[in-house]
Amino acid sequence: MDQTKFTHESGNMFPDWVPQDAKRYLDHTERGLTIRALARRGGCAPSTVMRQVRKIELKRDDPLIDEALSNLSQCAADLSQRCAEQAQSAPRPKDTTHMNKSTDHTPNTSTDGANDALSSGALVPPTDATIEFEARRILRRLSEPGACLAVAQDMEKAVVVRDLPGGRTARTAVLDRPIAQAMALKDWITAQEKGKITRYTITSAGRAALKMLIAADETARAGFAEAPAGFGHQGTAWPVPSGLNPEAEKQKRVRYNAAESPVMTLSRRRDKDGEMFLPPELVGAAERLREDFELAQMDAGAAQDWEQYLTSGAVPETAKDTAGYGPQAAKARVVAALVDLGPGLGDVALRCCCYLEGMENAEKNLGWSARSGKVVLRIALQRLKRHFDQAGYSNLIG
Known part of the structure; x- marks a missing residue:
C-alpha cells in the first residue's frame, strides 16, 4: 500500500491533539513529502508550510518536544508497517468485476490496520x-x-x-x-x-487552555447536553446552587483565582499578630486531601456522593483500606478523613479543599455568618493534619 495514500485517506497517522504544524513537519522530514505537496493538500501557500516546518525545527532543542516528535514518528512508522502487512495478508475476492461499489466487501485496511496496531502492543501516543x-x-x-x-x-x-x-x-x-x-x-x-x-x-x-477546560467542566456540571464527553468519566458530584440561571451563576461563582484553591489564597493572609493565618503544615494537609480527592476521581465507578460520609454515623468499609496508590485507596483515605472530621469541619474541608469552592460561597451554602468560614476552615485543617499524622500519611502523594 502506498504510504502517502494511507496517510491522506485514513487521517489516523497522528492523533488529533498533535498541532498541524507538527504534523506537516513530520510529513516533510520523516516521510519525505515536499513542501508544495503539503501546501496543496492543506490548501495553503508553500511559504506557510515552510514557516511551520522551520518553527518546529527550532523547537527540537527542547528535550520534551524532541522526544514527542521522535515518538510520533515511530508510531506513524509502526502503524504504516502494520497496515501494509495486513494489506498483503488480506484475502482477495476471486471475482469482483460484477460487483458494484455498494456491494464491495473488500476489507478497509486503513481502519483495520490502525485498530490492529493499537491492540498489538505497539507504541501508542496518549489520547x-x-x-x-x-x-x-x-x-x-x-x-x-x-x-x-x-x-x-x-x-x-x-x-x-x-x-x-x-x-x-x-x-x-x-x-x-x-x-x-x-x-x-x-x-x-x-x-x-x-x-x-x-x-x-x-x-x-x-493558561488559555486551562480556562477552556475549566469552563467546559463547569458547563458539564451545570447539565448542558453539549458538554464535551471527555469530562464524563471523572465522576464528580460538585454541588451547584439552585435558583440561578447559568449566566448569573457564572458571574457569581468565580470569586477567586480559579487556578488555585481557596486555601492557597488564605495562606497568603496574616492575622492581627502578623503571623500567617494558615501555616505551611496546614496548607500541606489541605493539599494532601485535595490530591487524594482528585486521584479518587480517576476511578471508573459511578459518581461519588461524598457528603454521605458526613451525615452517616457508620464508617464505610472503604475507609478501612487506606494503603496503596490507586484510586480506590485514595478514595478510602478521603472517606476516612471526612469521617474523622465529621459534620461542620468536614463540610468546609470538602467544599474548600476538594470542590475548590470560594469561602464566600461556602459560607452562604452552609448557612454560616460572613467571615466565619475561614476560622472554621483553620480548625478543620488542624484536625485534618492531626488525622494524617496519626495515620502516618506523607504530606503529598507525589
Whole structure:
C-alpha cells in the first residue's frame, strides 16, 4: 500500500491533539513529502508550510518536544508497517468485476490496520481525553505562584514543584512523561532552565487552555447536553446552587483565582499578630486531601456522593483500606478523613479543599455568618493534619 495514500485517506497517522504544524513537519522530514505537496493538500501557500516546518525545527532543542516528535514518528512508522502487512495478508475476492461499489466487501485496511496496531502492543501516543484530563490537574498546579514542571533525564515521570516560604519546595503533582511531551508540543509549557533537570513553566497558551477546560467542566456540571464527553468519566458530584440561571451563576461563582484553591489564597493572609493565618503544615494537609480527592476521581465507578460520609454515623468499609496508590485507596483515605472530621469541619474541608469552592460561597451554602468560614476552615485543617499524622500519611502523594 502506498504510504502517502494511507496517510491522506485514513487521517489516523497522528492523533488529533498533535498541532498541524507538527504534523506537516513530520510529513516533510520523516516521510519525505515536499513542501508544495503539503501546501496543496492543506490548501495553503508553500511559504506557510515552510514557516511551520522551520518553527518546529527550532523547537527540537527542547528535550520534551524532541522526544514527542521522535515518538510520533515511530508510531506513524509502526502503524504504516502494520497496515501494509495486513494489506498483503488480506484475502482477495476471486471475482469482483460484477460487483458494484455498494456491494464491495473488500476489507478497509486503513481502519483495520490502525485498530490492529493499537491492540498489538505497539507504541501508542496518549489520547485526547487523557491529555485533557491530566491538563486540568497539571495546568492548575503550574498556575500557582512559584510552580514549575521539573523533568529529569531518563526518568519516566515529570514532577510539579512549588516554592514555599522559607526557601522550601513542595512536590504538588506527578504526571507521565508522554503527557508532559504532549503539553510541550502543544505549547502549553515552555522550558526555562535546561540541563540534567529541565524546568518548564506555563505559557499564555497553557493558561488559555486551562480556562477552556475549566469552563467546559463547569458547563458539564451545570447539565448542558453539549458538554464535551471527555469530562464524563471523572465522576464528580460538585454541588451547584439552585435558583440561578447559568449566566448569573457564572458571574457569581468565580470569586477567586480559579487556578488555585481557596486555601492557597488564605495562606497568603496574616492575622492581627502578623503571623500567617494558615501555616505551611496546614496548607500541606489541605493539599494532601485535595490530591487524594482528585486521584479518587480517576476511578471508573459511578459518581461519588461524598457528603454521605458526613451525615452517616457508620464508617464505610472503604475507609478501612487506606494503603496503596490507586484510586480506590485514595478514595478510602478521603472517606476516612471526612469521617474523622465529621459534620461542620468536614463540610468546609470538602467544599474548600476538594470542590475548590470560594469561602464566600461556602459560607452562604452552609448557612454560616460572613467571615466565619475561614476560622472554621483553620480548625478543620488542624484536625485534618492531626488525622494524617496519626495515620502516618506523607504530606503529598507525589
